Amino acid sequence: MARSLRTRAGWQSLERWADVASVAISDGQSPVKAVRTLLDTALGALKAGGVSGLVCLTSENWLQESLAELRFLELDRVIGYARAGRLPSPPAMTGPARLRPARSSEGEVVLGLNAAAFAPIWRYDSSTILSWLLTADHAVLAETEAEPAGFGLTTASRDSEYAQLVRIAIALSSRAAE
Numbered sequence: 711m712a713r714s715l716r717t718r719a720g721w722q723s724l725e726r727w728a729d730v731a732s733v734a735i736s737d738g739q740s741p742v743k744a745v746r747t748l749l750d751t752a753l754g755a756l757k758a759g760g761v762s763g764l765v766c767l768t769s770e771n772w773l774q775e776s777l778a779e780l781r782f783l784e785l786d787r788v789i790g791y792a793r794a795g796r797l798p799s800p801p802a803m804t805g806p807a808r809l810r811p812a813r814s815s816e817g818e819v820v821l822g823l824n825a826a827a828f829a830p831i832w833r834y835d836s837s838t839i840l841s842w843l844l845t846a847d848h849a850v851l852a853e854t855e856a857e858p859a860g861f862g863l864t865t866a867s868r869d870s871e872y873a874q875l876v877r878i879a880i881a882l883s884s885r886a887a888e
Contacts, residue, residue, distance in 0.1 A: 728756050729834070730766040730773075745776040807859055812849040819851065819858045827860075827879035834877075842876050852880070 735744040764782065766773055774784065812820065817840050824839050834842075842863050843849055852860040860880035866873045 726760045727763045727765050727831070728752075728759075728761045729838075730764050741772040742776045742779050745773070746780055749780065807852045807854050809850045809852055812843060812851040812861055812863075814844055816851060817843060820861050823858055823861050823879045823881055824877070826881050839877070846876060847873070 735741055763785070764777070766777070778784065820843050821836055821839055825833060845865070846863040847866045848862075848864045850862045851858060852862075858881065860878070862878045863876040864873045865876055
């Protein structure tokens with residue numbers, strides 16, 4: 711299990727959250743037992759760091775079920791939607807946007823767009839964003855008038871016809887990424 715920390719001001723106090731970035735479990739191993747073992751190892755360090763919650767982005771129910779069985783309460787859920795058919799018209803823009811492949815050397819641009827687009831609680835640390843940029847199957851940078859306007863990172867699923875949108879960010883103004 712890999713983790714990174716995020717902090718935000720909660721309604722009662724300062725909250726510290728740990729991202730569950732990845733969990734690997736061998737075939738045939740009980741997910742609850744594996745997650746319990748990982749948490750037994752990590753909880754001491756998390757508590758010492760003042761962590762009050764976990765953030766898990768997953769489409770697999772086994773992790774949610776395992777955490778629920780270990781008495782973790784689900785506070786929020788992000789739901790992804792797919793739309794078939796015709797898409798609505800794009801919002802009005804100051805000029806046409808051009809999409810092009812994002813280069814690995816444009817990490818600072820991507821980090822700036824990410825910081826401008828997301829509140830601190832939703833910002834992943836720089837090393838996570840940069841690793842996604844380097845490992846994405848498809849990384850694009852949107853530009854308007856040669857200014858960075860957004861980026862998108864996707865990865866293909868090996869066992870279905872779907873791809874996952876790893877991260878998308880759109881600057882509210884062309885100067886937001888500076």
